Amino acid sequence: MSGGVPEHVLVVGAGLGGVRTVEGLRSAGYEGRISLVGAEEHLPYDRPPLSKQYLAGEWDRSKLDLTDDEKAAELGVRTHLGRRAVAWRPGEIELSDSSTLHADAIVLAPGVTSRTLPGQPDSAHVLRTVEESDALREAIAGAGSMLLVGAGFVGAEVASTAHDAGVDVTVLEVAPTPMARVLGEDVGALTARLISESGVSLRCGVSIASLDAAGAVLDDGSRLDADVLVVGIGGQLDLGWLDGTGLDLSGGIPCDARGRVEGLDGVWALGDAAAWTDPLHGDRVRHEHWTSATTQATVVARDIAGAEPPPATVPYFWSDQFGLKIQLLGRPDVADEVLPLHGDGVDGGPVKGTVVGYLRDGALVAVVGFGAARRIMRYRKPLLDGLSRDAVLEFRDSLG
Numbered sequence: 373m374s375g376g377v378p379e380h381v382l383v384v385g386a387g388l389g390g391v392r393t394v395e396g397l398r399s400a401g402y403e404g405r406i407s408l409v410g411a412e413e414h415l416p417y418d419r420p421p422l423s424k425q426y427l428a429g430e431w432d433r434s435k436l437d438l439t440d441d442e443k444a445a446e447l448g449v450r451t452h453l454g455r456r457a458v459a460w461r462p463g464e465i466e467l468s469d470s471s472t473l474h475a476d477a478i479v480l481a482p483g484v485t486s487r488t489l490p491g492q493p494d495s496a497h498v499l500r501t502v503e504e505s506d507a508l509r510e511a512i513a514g515a516g517s518m519l520l521v522g523a524g525f526v527g528a529e530v531a532s533t534a535h536d537a538g539v540d541v542t543v544l545e546v547a548p549t550p551m552a553r554v555l556g557e558d559v560g561a562l563t564a565r566l567i568s569e570s571g572v573s574l575r576c577g578v579s580i581a582s583l584d585a586a587g588a589v590l591d592d593g594s595r596l597d598a599d600v601l602v603v604g605i606g607g608q609l610d611l612g613w614l615d616g617t618g619l620d621l622s623g624g625i626p627c628d629a630r631g632r633v634e635g636l637d638g639v640w641a642l643g644d645a646a647a648w649t650d651p652l653h654g655d656r657v658r659h660e661h662w663t664s665a666t667t668q669a670t671v672v673a674r675d676i677a678g679a680e681p682p683p684a685t686v687p688y689f690w691s692d693q694f695g696l697k698i699q700l701l702g703r704p705d706v707a708d709e710v711l712p713l714h715g716d717g718v719d720g721g722p723v724k725g726t727v728v729g730y731l732r733d734g735a736l737v738a739v740v741g742f743g744a745a746r747r748i749m750r751y752r753k754p755l756l757d758g759l760s761r762d763a764v765l766e767f768r769d770s771l772g
């Protein structure tokens with residue numbers, strides 16, 4: 373690439389981040405060759421509906437598509453689908469069919485795979501791909517009961533969809549509240565209420581001794597059986613094929629604030645697998661958020677094409693469960709204090725309409741809202757500005 377615009381950009385990972393990178397390159401005026409490699413047989417498709425509308429049978433398959441053959445042709449991208457990248461060497465990627473692709477810019481967007489539990493039976497469902505959503509939908513259709521391990525966002529969405537389909541759902545969570553790691557226990561307690569108040573049985577703080585095809589045995593020796601077993605305990609990195617980079621990949625592919633991979637010239641990474649430097653907080657962080665993959669793809673595409681970077685933004689995540697939308701802006705993981713802003717959910721009132729802020733050293737770093745879509749989006753600028761506690765409260769009052 374020798375400092376200029378590359379002749380050939382190779383994108384590894386034909387998911388959300390991969391396709392948005394291709395689109396971003398063309399919108400930034402890039403006219404060179406683009407190749408897209410994907411382990412799945414499909415053109416890029418969207419994952420959020422896999423636990424929501426698609427799982428519920430409300431959307432058909434075509435609504436998931438992020439692109440189609442015609443659009444791919446218009447974008448002038450050469451696709452290599454059903455082929456996995458198995459090794460990285462400077463300027464080249466080896467694929468599972470033993471072919472090698474050379475490029476002067478490589479973008480890594482391989483996402484994550486489903487984390488599993490030791491001894492997890494093959495019959496247990498996980499949810500990452502469209503095939504897994506198909507299999508789970510079929511299982512839900514014939515089921516009376518479901519045992520779901522993990523009350524993270526995706527687990528809770530599956531519980532919600534199965535509950536709406538009339539399935540008797542029990543959720544087991546090892547942490548004291550759902551989403552405790554992301555939201556903290558005070559706010560996690562709101563998600564616990566959301567789940568329990570809807571009629572799903574939620575058991576937090578449980579340890580699982582073993583899983584089998586019929587269900588689970590807990591550490592106290594009790595047994596829980598169900599027609600369908602789902603393990604929804606989040607994603608895990610699958611980056612062994614990047615060993616040749618010599619990088620520490622344990623926390624994700626380490627990148628600067630433009631997605632350039634640490635110490636590797638002409639290589640970028642983005643999406644669920646990438647840990648970017650956060651200019652607001654100075655650390656590296658990996659988000660498994662739809663919007664992060666999208667915004668990072670734009671940053672990377674524009675960097676490769678030599679175009680101006682897009683304006684700064686704050687991380688955003690949403691989840692649809694039990695009839696309301698949970699929305700998270702910013703970084704609750706760096707907070708040292710919680711500040712209720714709207715609604716009474718934290719004091720035992722209705723969960724719906726509750727908005728909670730997170731502060732670090734007295735400055736706003738995150739905001740989460742439960743069924744409060746209009747209000748939550750107003751907090752983007754206060755977050756970017758890192759408003760002080762008093763200024764946040766003044767801003768809150770101005771919203772009425």
Ligand SMILES: Cc1cc2nc3c(=O)[nH]c(=O)nc-3n(C[C@H](O)[C@H](O)[C@H](O)COP(=O)(O)OP(=O)(O)OC[C@H]3O[C@@H](n4cnc5c(N)ncnc54)[C@H](O)[C@@H]3O)c2cc1C
Binds near residue numbers: 410412418663
């Ligand atoms: C069920 C579900 C529901 C979700 N709901 C929400 C939501 O409500 N809100 C939200 O913000 N986010 C949600 N997400 C997360 C969101 O979908 C991800 O953050 C987003 O897809 C990340 O994009 P990505 O490009 O990094 O990875 P992906 O979209 O996962 O794409 C990565 C692709 O790379 C391929 N790949 C992996 N390794 C290789 C290799 N070595 N060679 C070639 N190809 C490879 C994979 O097979 C995959 O197709 C959800 C995710 C799931 C699974």
